[in-house]
Amino acid sequence: MNVLVLDDAQINVTLLCHLLQKLDDCRSISFTEPAKALSWCAVQVPDLVLVDYMMPEMDGVAFISHFRQLPGCADIPVLMITANSGLELRYQALDVGATDFLIKPIDRIEFLARTKNMLALRRSQRFLEDRASWLNVEVQKATAEIRARERETILRLSRAADSRDPETGAHIIRMANYSKIIAANLGLSTDDQQLILEAAPMHDIGKVGIPDSILLKPGKLTPEEFTIMKRHSRLGYEILAGSSSEMLNAGAVIALAHHEKFDGSGYPQGLVGDAIPLFARIVAVSDVFDALTSERPYKAAWETERALQFLREGSGQHFDPACVNAFMAGLSEILAIKNQYQEDLSQQKEFGAEWGIQT
Incomplete structure (x- = not known):
């Protein structure tokens, strides 16, 4: 003493x-x-x-x-x-x-x-x-273990939804990391950057409730089929909402609103501008870019510059201009992720390494 x-x-x-x-x-x-x-x-x-x-x-x-x-x-x-x-x-x-x-x-x-x-x-x-x-150290350890199990469960559920969709498992990893980069360039906190990285993969989890005849249709959907397809946003919200988990609630918000458009022409609520939750505005940019630049059974992958031009032209209409600018500011990081993770990750046995990409 x-x-x-x-x-x-x-x-x-x-x-x-x-x-x-x-x-x-x-x-x-x-x-x-x-x-x-x-x-x-x-x-x-x-x-x-x-x-x-x-x-x-x-x-x-x-x-x-x-x-x-x-x-x-x-x-x-x-x-x-x-x-x-x-x-x-x-x-x-x-x-x-x-x-x-x-x-x-x-x-x-x-x-x-x-x-x-x-x-x-x-x-x-x-x-x-x-x-x-x-006690604080022990609580942190226990919380980290719970959060790790929660992340693994969410990733597996997200991959389960993707397994019914003509998108690869790598899609959810790429777009989640694109979203984290956008969030960082928008000045969001480190905690929010991590939260969107973990919640973004749940954006299309509602597709588990869409019939295969529509989800896997190789051609263009009819207006009636598209109406059914649009239900996946509300289905995803209903699956995830009301949880005590911050991650699941963030996923619910993203699932519901990531198809809203900045000019109000999106679905399911026709929200305009800042009325669309920020996480959903971020995911809209990262999800569309990755979908456009990825090959699907019904389309060839777009060239990167063509997809970038689509984002620029959609700024202020489809997309939040601030999110597009933040995406462009992190383009070198985004292209590095795009080039690195092209393979279908569905054959991998371990999920932890996937989640750690660019964290």
């Missing part, structure tokens, strides 16, 4: 340090200048402070006031030593954070007793701090 001793008189410092030697597991650090003592405390937090009241540069009350403002020093026991037994001084010292008092001349037995009590208090504080830190 580190005990800081502060007194402008060296003889008093020597006396106190000598008395502290009688206590087990106790080391004294002494100063005669308050400024130097504060500098030391700014780097290392003591377990107990013994401070004289009458000092020329800074009295004990002022020292305690400054000490309490240092990081980690708000609850450290402070024992003020003074020849002044007046109540007014005690009130001032208590007001700024003194824990206890000793009146000069110091009685050896009283000094050791009060010091032991203060150190016992500090040991209890340290035990609780260590316990709290340990």
